[in-house]
Amino acid sequence: MRLLHWLPGRLLSAVVVLLGASILIFAAVRSLPGDFAQIVLGPLSNEEQREQLRQSFGFDRSLPEQYLLWLGNAARGDFGLSLASQQPVLDELASRLPVTALLAGMAMLVTIAIGIPLGVYAGTHASTGRGSVAARIVSTIGISFPEFVLGCLVVFLFSRFDLGLSVGAFTSPTADFGRGVVSLLLPALVLSVFCVAATARTTRDAVIGVLVEPHIAASVARGEPKGFIIRHHVLRNALIPVLTLTATITAYLLGGAVIVERVFNVPGIGSYLVLALDRRDYTVIQAGVLLATAVFVIASLLIDVLTGLVDPRVSVAKKGRGA
Amino acid sequence: MSAILDIQDVTVEYSTGGTIVRALDGASLAVRAGETVGLVGESGSGKSTLGSLVGRLLPGNARYPEGRVLVDGHDVLQLGVKELRGLRREQLGFIPQDPISALDPTMRIGRQLELALRGLPNDRAALLGHLERVRMREPERVLRLFPHEISGGMAQRIVIAMTMARSPRILIADEPTAALDSNVRSEVTKLVFGLARDAGTTVLWLSHDLRSVGRWCERVAVMYAGRVVEDGPAEQVLGSPTHPYTVALAAADPAGVQPGERIETSSVDVAALAASFRDEEEVVAR
Numbered sequence: 303m304r305l306l307h308w309l310p311g312r313l314l315s316a317v318v319v320l321l322g323a324s325i326l327i328f329a330a331v332r333s334l335p336g337d338f339a340q341i342v343l344g345p346l347s348n349e350e351q352r353e354q355l356r357q358s359f360g361f362d363r364s365l366p367e368q369y370l371l372w373l374g375n376a377a378r379g380d381f382g383l384s385l386a387s388q389q390p391v392l393d394e395l396a397s398r399l400p401v402t403a404l405l406a407g408m409a410m411l412v413t414i415a416i417g418i419p420l421g422v423y424a425g426t427h428a429s430t431g432r433g434s435v436a437a438r439i440v441s442t443i444g445i446s447f448p449e450f451v452l453g454c455l456v457v458f459l460f461s462r463f464d465l466g467l468s469v470g471a472f473t474s475p476t477a478d479f480g481r482g483v484v485s486l487l488l489p490a491l492v493l494s495v496f497c498v499a500a501t502a503r504t505t506r507d508a509v510i511g512v513l514v515e516p517h518i519a520a521s522v523a524r525g526e527p528k529g530f531i532i533r534h535h536v537l538r539n540a541l542i543p544v545l546t547l548t549a550t551i552t553a554y555l556l557g558g559a560v561i562v563e564r565v566f567n568v569p570g571i572g573s574y575l576v577l578a579l580d581r582r583d584y585t586v587i588q589a590g591v592l593l594a595t596a597v598f599v600i601a602s603l604l605i606d607v608l609t610g611l612v613d614p615r616v617s618v619a620k621k622g623r624g625a
Numbered sequence: 626m627s628a629i630l631d632i633q634d635v636t637v638e639y640s641t642g643g644t645i646v647r648a649l650d651g652a653s654l655a656v657r658a659g660e661t662v663g664l665v666g667e668s669g670s671g672k673s674t675l676g677s678l679v680g681r682l683l684p685g686n687a688r689y690p691e692g693r694v695l696v697d698g699h700d701v702l703q704l705g706v707k708e709l710r711g712l713r714r715e716q717l718g719f720i721p722q723d724p725i726s727a728l729d730p731t732m733r734i735g736r737q738l739e740l741a742l743r744g745l746p747n748d749r750a751a752l753l754g755h756l757e758r759v760r761m762r763e764p765e766r767v768l769r770l771f772p773h774e775i776s777g778g779m780a781q782r783i784v785i786a787m788t789m790a791r792s793p794r795i796l797i798a799d800e801p802t803a804a805l806d807s808n809v810r811s812e813v814t815k816l817v818f819g820l821a822r823d824a825g826t827t828v829l830w831l832s833h834d835l836r837s838v839g840r841w842c843e844r845v846a847v848m849y850a851g852r853v854v855e856d857g858p859a860e861q862v863l864g865s866p867t868h869p870y871t872v873a874l875a876a877a878d879p880a881g882v883q884p885g886e887r888i889e890t891s892s893v894d895v896a897a898l899a900a901s902f903r904d905e906e907e908v909v910a911r
Contacts, residue, residue, distance in 0.1 A: 520727040525714025538731045613731050614771040
């Protein structure tokens, strides 16, 4: 009910963000050094051939004209042909999307399943010194360890020693879901280390913050058991900052996927985009980055809605600010 | 008549970053079942510490080097976690100063009430019954609201409903009207004392407001510097106080002053007076 007051405003701002991002993406891609025609046709091509290629892709028109043409087509779901492979970009992205979605989904699942319980435990046992110090050290290491270092370490260990999981043998989840999950286990774990640590720490701080609130003291004074208070009054209140963090984690997973997919040789969106960058494949880069932006914008919107449902004060505040 | 609440010579200290602050310094107070006792004193006199002590609800850095607190014969400071929880649940009731922050901000009133009444009938009819008992207007609508959508007076009625639902034997109310608008103060006060009388609940009423204490409490105990310095029937303590601090407190009560009249006291004088009184006490003891 309250949601209806601010949701239209949020949707509108999401569209504006996407539109702004599309301009930025388009401008950034076009200002990349290196000429597309030169890369595709090689150094031995003559100027006439290159001009012909540029014309066939519409690169001879003005930039605003190119942008509007692209935006119009993109709005209808047509992202054009990959300049390198001559295949529709949408098909190529669609064939790789399930892999990245599964990878990010698995990492998110691990993050929630481990990070939140860990944080709740650390938060409710914060007064007993040693446990809290241990939790701090573990989370600091987890947060500061770069995933390409960790990834390389895991690849080395699992390829050097027989540890039960093989590295580099990828099975597509659309062909065999179970084996696809197994083959993505290591990359997903590497991807989730930072997120688990960040979630655990945020959850811990949130729980500690809620525990000193007067309404918790009131529950204690009513003689409620500790477990009951945590279940009914602490978790829900502590969830709010954790939900906000989830939006950041979504963005991190999208970015981290690029590196982890590369390290583990996973044919997802991330490694596809890196390849496209190498080839100056404008249409693919534009569509891929726009897709990532859209995922992030939608995730943020979803999390805002969820936060509004968990904390009734939030939607009121948003409405007050005029969204 | 034996005391339902017997605080015997209790000392409470808080350790904060190396320094130790003494909040109670040999405080004693015995209350018989069914009595209504007003506990008065300025901020920092130890009223709130004494009130929370009854349920052992002091922060984790509190220490109890001396004394005993007996609730119905049980030594509160020695009880195990489970027994203590049972005591809080079945025998004690607390009403805090700020009622809105005492409610879970993410939960509808109806759900909170339902949780607080766990173990008692807590269906919809029962919830409405409890709200009607505290004279809540539009109880059906209130059940669906969140704490940020209600007034302080409504929130305090809800907290009172939660607390009185179990008919506690001892009710500790820590300035329950201080955060409320003046026009609902007397209503809420009347409500608490009415419900307590009906349930036979002993009331420990912590307050700054001497006038309402004089009106509602049979007995008044005055706290100063961590001790109960004067204790007796309300009309005697407030009408003809013997301890210099009580004299100063009664004189400083703004409710007893005519509009435009200057209030005749300062806390420095009060401290000096009380210190001299303490010296006299020691002389007498020798």
